[in-house]
Amino acid sequence: MRREEGNMQxxxxxxxxxxxxxxxxxxxxxxxxxFYDPVPVRTRLVGVAxxxxxxxxxxxxxxxxxxxxxxxxxxxxxxxxxxxxxxSPNSAHEEQLVAAMGANKHIYCDKxxxxxxxxxxxxxxxxxxxKGIGQMTFNYRFFPATIRAKExxxxxxxxxxxxxxxxxxxxxxxxxxxxxxWKQIKSEGGGVLQDLGSHIVDLIDWYIGPxxxxxxxxxxxxxxxxxxxxxxxxxxADDQTIMIVRLKNGTIGTLEASKIATGTxxxxxxxxxxxxxxxxxxxxxxxxxxxxxxxxxxxPLGGTRGWKxxxxxxxxxxxxxxxxxxxxxxxxxxxxxxxxNFLNAVRNGQPTEPSLQRGLYVxxxxxxxxxxxxxxxxxxxx
Numbered sequence: 001m002r003r004e005e006g007n008m009q010x011x012x013x014x015x016x017x018x019x020x021x022x023x024x025x026x027x028x029x030x031x032x033x034x035f036y037d038p039v040p041v042r043t044r045l046v047g048v049a050x051x052x053x054x055x056x057x058x059x060x061x062x063x064x065x066x067x068x069x070x071x072x073x074x075x076x077x078x079x080x081x082x083x084x085x086x087x088s089p090n091s092a093h094e095e096q097l098v099a100a101m102g103a104n105k106h107i108y109c110d111k112x113x114x115x116x117x118x119x120x121x122x123x124x125x126x127x128x129x130x131k132g133i134g135q136m137t138f139n140y141r142f143f144p145a146t147i148r149a150k151e152x153x154x155x156x157x158x159x160x161x162x163x164x165x166x167x168x169x170x171x172x173x174x175x176x177x178x179x180x181x182w183k184q185i186k187s188e189g190g191g192v193l194q195d196l197g198s199h200i201v202d203l204i205d206w207y208i209g210p211x212x213x214x215x216x217x218x219x220x221x222x223x224x225x226x227x228x229x230x231x232x233x234x235x236x237a238d239d240q241t242i243m244i245v246r247l248k249n250g251t252i253g254t255l256e257a258s259k260i261a262t263g264t265x266x267x268x269x270x271x272x273x274x275x276x277x278x279x280x281x282x283x284x285x286x287x288x289x290x291x292x293x294x295x296x297x298x299x300p301l302g303g304t305r306g307w308k309x310x311x312x313x314x315x316x317x318x319x320x321x322x323x324x325x326x327x328x329x330x331x332x333x334x335x336x337x338x339x340x341n342f343l344n345a346v347r348n349g350q351p352t353e354p355s356l357q358r359g360l361y362v363x364x365x366x367x368x369x370x371x372x373x374x375x376x377x378x379x380x381x382x
Contacts, residue, residue, distance in 0.1 A: 002101050011106075011212035011346070015073030016096055017087035018059035021049070021137070025085045026063040027332060028339040035336055037321045040343040043083065047075045072096060076103050083346070086110060090189025094119040097356075101126045101370065106346050107134040108339065111198040112366065113359030115189035120363055127356060133349070134356035135342040138202045140268060141354065142337040143329060144312035145289035146203070149272075149279050152291065153207050158274025159294075161208045162251030166270035168196040173239050176222045183224070184237050191237035193218065193366055197257035199268065201369075202362050204255060208247065208272060211365060213380045215244045216372040220245045221260045236336040243369050246378075266331070280307075286329050287313045 013029055015022050029043050048065045049072035050056040056068030072088070075081055076099050084100040084108040087091055094114045100107050113136065114123050127134075152158070170192075173184065182188040183195050205211055218238040225235050240258040247253075251306060261267070268283035278292040288309040297303035315325045316337060345352030365381060372379045 010042040010044055011083055012078075012081040013043050013083045013085065014047045014049070014081040015045070015063075015065075015085040015087055016049045016072045016075060016092075017089070018048050018050050018063065019087065020053070022059075022085070022087035023063070024332065024335050025087055025108070025110075025137075025339070026065075027335050030064060031336065032340065035322050036319045036340055038319055039346040040340065043343070046081050047078065048167070049075050052117060054297050063250070073099065074209070076100050076105060082106060083108065084248065090115050090194060091187065093189075094123060097123055098156070100127045101130040101132070101134075104131045106132045106342075107356065108137065108342050109134065109356065109359065111202075111359065112139045112189070112194045113356065113363050113364075115194060115363075117367060120360060120367070123356075124360055127360070128351045130356075133342070133346045133352065135338075135345065135352050135355040136202075136356065136359040136362075137335070137338060138199065138354045138358075139335045139338040140199050140203055140283070141206065142334040142341065143286050145286060145329075146334075148289050148310060148312050149157055149281060150207060152279060153272070156270060156278050157291070157293070159276030160245070161249070161251050161272060161274050163251060163273040164208060164271065165255075166200045166204050166253070167256040167267070168200045168256070169256070169260040169264040169267040170196065171220060171262050172262045173259040174262050177226065179226050179228045179230070180233070180235075181228075184235070186236035186298050191241075192259050193238055193241040193369060195257075196244075196259070196268075197241055197255070197366060197369070200255050200257065200270070201365050202358070204245075204253070204270065204272075205362070205365065206354075208251075210248060211245050211381055212248045213246045213378050214368040214372050215378045217242050217376070218370075218373040219260075238373075241369065241373065243372075268286055285310065286331075286334075 019301040032039050042240045045065045048059045048068050050059050053070050056070050060068030082107045084107050086096050183338050197286040218241040220235050221239045225230045227233055241315045276294050280290045290307050290309055292307050296305040298305040314327050314329045368379050
């Protein structure tokens with residue numbers, strides 16, 4: 001049950017999965033009171049579920065949870081947990097989502113929402129009777145620079161969109177001897193399109209969508225790779241996918257997701273061009289949004305026209321209070337604001353974006369891209 005402290009309720013949190021992204025979610029809950037005053041709701045980390053008792057015990061100790069378990073259903077069944085975070089491998093999402101929705105828990109789910117057409121259909125059916133608040137962890141929407149980009153586009157800064165390009169590039173799969181994790185295993189919902197492509201599809205469609213049709217091509221760099229135990233197996237999940245996307249107004253652009261881009265780290269970047277201006281962003285330099293305004297004079301001698309850098313840094317609106325608005329922004333800070341957006345919706349009892357329905361919509365776009373790559377032809381989106 002909920003705890004009441006003063007005039008603010010305290011909600012119990014259960015996190016399913018405590019790998020890389022599970023730790024990011026736990027960090028957000030633990031540090032929310034430092035970054036926002038007041039917080040939307042108080043939370044306490046009640047339980048964490050992992051794949052075995054040993055890792056569950058360690059996760060509870062490291063994360064400050066009241067208990068750990070190897071049975072994720074235990075989190076959903078408890079009355080003192082109102083919020084479920086799904087941070088497990090992609091292939092486990094469907095079952096966990098359906099169970100959490102059946103219990104009307106509030107749900108904060110990592111991307112992608114689910115994998116496969118059958119899972120999409122089952123989750124869509126479950127959403128029809130779901131009464132809780134659900135949100136996707138599309139955290140790249142939540143930098144001040146990417147928020148400002150959305151505002152400028154909505155204000156008409158670009159004019160009519162005439163072109164775009166976006167890419168999310170890693171280099172971790174360049175090494176043929178690196179053992180595969182679950183993100184490189186197709187049966188686990190792996191592949192670069194699901195892992196990285198979900199982010200850029202969400203961003204660009206959010207900015208200038210909806211998409212009308214897609215032509216995609218995927219590549220597997222090495223036919224075989226070692227698993228964790230050293231055995232060589234056939235690779236089925238994509239290392240790189242490139243999409244040509246057509247918007248409803250006829251504009252075309254490109255999206256690329258790759259883990260074989262030598263020299264990259266965590267390079268998410270986009271450019272969107274209009275007949276009045278352009279914007280661009282690079283995650284490796286997230287303090288700035290770059291803009292180009294054709295309405296600026298180009299005379300004399302170039303006038304004042306050219307690319308300008310807007311210093312968005314950490315200029316979140318209140319109740320954000322920490323750190324300084326002038327301090328360098330980082331990857332975890334956008335995660336924190338994404339979580340704040342979710343908790344604010346929970347407090348208000350109102351739907352929020354990016355919703356679980358949005359997660360399904362993005363999943364349908366990814367499924368269309370996979371079909372296009374397999375059939376090697378343009379495919380329309382319903």
